[in-house]
Amino acid sequence: MTDHDDIITSVRSGILPAHIYNDADLFAAERESVFAKNWLFLAHESEVPDRGDYVVRQQLGDSFIVSRDESGEIRVMFNMCLHRGMQVCRAEIGNTSHFRCPYHGWTYKNDGALVGVPFFKEAYGGEDELRRSDHSLLPAPAMEIVNGLVFVCLDPDAPPFSSRLGEFRDYLDFYTRPGPDGVEVRGPQRWRLPANWKIGAENFAGDTYHTPHTHLSVSEIGLMSDAKGGKRKGGTMYFAGGGGGATFPLAPGDLPSRLGVIGYTDEMIKRRAETWPVTISALIGKDGQIPSAATIFPNLSFLHLWARVSESQIVPFTTMRLWQPVSEQETEVVSWFVVDKAADEEFKRASYKAYQMCFGPSGMFEQDDMENWSSITRVAGGTMARRLQLNNRMGLRTDDSTIAEPLTNFSGPGAAYGGFGEFNQRRWFDLWCRDLESGPIDTKKTTSYPTSEGDDREHER
């Protein structure tokens, strides 16, 4: 039982109470029940290529240092000093062997181990009385790295990321495993959007309905050169395990020709064909569908598209972004450019340009999305929004049967539909309801750092 049973019941029936996009109580519940229990993305390994490299990332109120320690291991540590709680690292990117707390000077190695305590003997009685090994920076309760993507979970008892991700893994490989060397990322760009975090997450999960309208200007100026890409109407929506997305229809051909038309070189195509799961190769090569936007629940989205970066050149690009909640009405968007690590510099440069023309705060697609989403959030905070029920039932009849049958000839994992429908948004909200309903985790279990068997030491003599 939760305080939000009415909302959950309504959302499950395909009706969204409008205030869920700007509701402080609900946001507090999301923090405890959604964000504290799910796997959250922090950084990509390529952002910390060398020993000592680090980046600092937030998820809700928590700040984490992602570092590569002196042995080359990736570490994720809670950025809070064990003495009085100061953030030990206040830069967002850099290289260091140690983090020295500015408050009283405790010093930690870049793997989190406490190595220096000022006046250790006089103040604490030395190692006999205060074991430094008991005072390492708190590691993330759980961490997993997939295709170089570093995920953490604040619930140490959560199911492993791979089981949460399930069949979406193949699509993740489409975006982030174009060859044996994987990808590298650039950025991120960060900007504050006065919008609720859910809107971006569910939009990327499969709102193909908005594309022809919101992004009409982009096709009017021929940015994607639609003639080659076909009509959005012929695309699909799929949901597989912990995520879902949409695919874009391609002109007739096979895997090499279809990837060639959107700007991949022969060598890049060959590498993909040898590396991607067969489901992905068949989805593109046989079905003529290429993944476009997608979201892994709760707040990590991906996008692959192509753009004309000059009169004569079409280039594909991939981006990945976090819809990182700040409050019920503000989201920090963190957007990375993602590129095949083995690609040549010229491709990477052109692909970045294509990304930037389309996505990020200045992107010609994304600019218009942001305008819409902030507008929804603003009006969702009022009294009238408490009375308004939004329709999330596209593709369903009144008896809950689907207007169109699921596709039977879809080569990718998961259940897929053609045409238009809010299938994916409903699945995304099912996961959201699941977490709200099961309630918060017991954080007591997870806040203590490991203590040794020395607890029976005399405290005072």
Added chain:
Amino acid sequence: MSTSADAGVQYDVGAALSSGDPAHHAAYDFLMAEAQVLDDHDLEQWLDLLCEDVTYRVPVRVTTARGSACDVLGDASHLDEDRYSLGKRIERLRTEHAWAEDPPSRTRHFVTNVRCFATDSPDLLAVTSYLLLFRSRGDARPPDLISGVRSDVLRAQPAGGYRLLRRVVIMDESVLRSQNLAVFL
């Protein structure tokens, strides 16, 4: 870690020109006229102020420890434009479906602290200026404020006057407090 200095156009900058120098006056007039063109949303006229081979870059600013080599990302930017992509952006804003700027923002480009430098090329003038951009949308939402420094290179035109050859804007915030960057800096 991949921060590095911005490469940009290669030229050697000489000493600062006095504010009484005719070249300084010319650069100042250029920037004032440009600000008005931008705030009037006269974007076609703005394009006419740019060289055909213009580059226009707004790199991503990051927070780094004192003593770090750099605090902009060398390989990531909010804008990294040439004449083609700037033209496409303006062409899009001129369609009837560019929601980001419909209704249009009310903007004010405050351009101050102009300094002008001779270069080793007789037709190139290096100009730095501070920018404070005020942007208001809708009725009562908090306005966007973007503060930064521009490093421009102006090229003298055979027919007289200057055009913008290069602009790099270093913003003072690492997190953009603006829903999008649908306006030019």
